[in-house]
Amino acid sequence: MPRTKPTPAGHGGRIRETPRSVHSLLAPLEDLAATSVSLFPAHLEYQDRKGVSGQTPRFLFTGPGDRGSFLRVGIFAGIHGDEPSGVEAAVELLRRLHEDPQPALGYELFVYPVCNPWGYAHDTRWLKSGADMNREFWRGSDEIEVLVLEGQLMKLAFDGVVSLHTDDTSPGLYGFVKGHQLTRHVLEPSLEAASRFLPRNFDMSIDNFQANSGIIEDGYSGVLGAPPTQKPRPFEIVFETPSHAETGLQVEAHAAAILTMLGSFRAMISEAQNI
Numbered sequence: 001m002p003r004t005k006p007t008p009a010g011h012g013g014r015i016r017e018t019p020r021s022v023h024s025l026l027a028p029l030e031d032l033a034a035t036s037v038s039l040f041p042a043h044l045e046y047q048d049r050k051g052v053s054g055q056t057p058r059f060l061f062t063g064p065g066d067r068g069s070f071l072r073v074g075i076f077a078g079i080h081g082d083e084p085s086g087v088e089a090a091v092e093l094l095r096r097l098h099e100d101p102q103p104a105l106g107y108e109l110f111v112y113p114v115c116n117p118w119g120y121a122h123d124t125r126w127l128k129s130g131a132d133m134n135r136e137f138w139r140g141s142d143e144i145e146v147l148v149l150e151g152q153l154m155k156l157a158f159d160g161v162v163s164l165h166t167d168d169t170s171p172g173l174y175g176f177v178k179g180h181q182l183t184r185h186v187l188e189p190s191l192e193a194a195s196r197f198l199p200r201n202f203d204m205s206i207d208n209f210q211a212n213s214g215i216i217e218d219g220y221s222g223v224l225g226a227p228p229t230q231k232p233r234p235f236e237i238v239f240e241t242p243s244h245a246e247t248g249l250q251v252e253a254h255a256a257a258i259l260t261m262l263g264s265f266r267a268m269i270s271e272a273q274n275i
């Protein structure tokens with residue numbers, strides 16, 4: 001995600017001519033949800049400033065366990081439309097949880113597989129307006145796709161916020177941590193789990209940030225995350241796969257990372273409650 005790119009002057013005609021179909025991408029999940037007691041489509045309809053209607057896809061997955069103490073986690077993919085591995089991983093994650101819900105024990109998951117539907121359809125990083133969606137959060141943006149997700153982040157006050165991205169300059173896996181001070185301990189085992197599929201980036205500097213074994217405790221402003229006013233701070237992780245790697249391996253790495261995060265986050269919370 002976070003490499004610095006020149007601000008586009010429009011899209012320069014570099015968009016995909018035959019759009020990818022968000023509908024086709026999500027159709028298998030809609031089919032599964034039709035008979036599921038845990039997976040629900042709950043898409044967000046909106047109208048932009050010009051009155052054009054649009055939709056941010058959203059699925060809910062309720063894991064097994066006591067609903068009264070559920071942890072609520074938001075998983076966001078396709079913020080940059082030219083990073084399809086995170087999008088496919090979000091779909092794959094829900095498919096796997098439908099088959100075996102146990103990794104979601106104690107969780108209510110809100111999955112936003114395609115946060116920038118226009119960008120995904122046209123295989124471009126940018127929003128239709130030309131803006132980089134991941135520099136627009138909590139800065140008074142009037143981009144409708146951003147406003148819709150800011151509304152969700154405010155209303156749902158997630159315990160954990162996970163974003164999936166790919167990086168075209170990194171040779172390996174890494175992630176950004178923010179929010180709760182123990183977040184790096186949630187990311188660490190998930191990098192380890194994902195490294196079964198792709199190597200971790202151990203460079204001291206990644207994307208011009210200081211890094212420690214693939215973990216960066218810094219980041220760009222304007223990235224998708226919890227509202228600045230939210231207390232206590234949730235776990236916030238941006239997980240990055242190297243975009244040059246085979247897409248299938250990136251999808252596996254993303255999926256393994258998220259499933260591991262859910263396990264370690266749950267363990268950490270229950271430990272904290274027992275102290």
Ligand SMILES: [Zn+2]
Pocket residue numbers: 001002079080083164165166
């Ligand atoms: Zn990205």
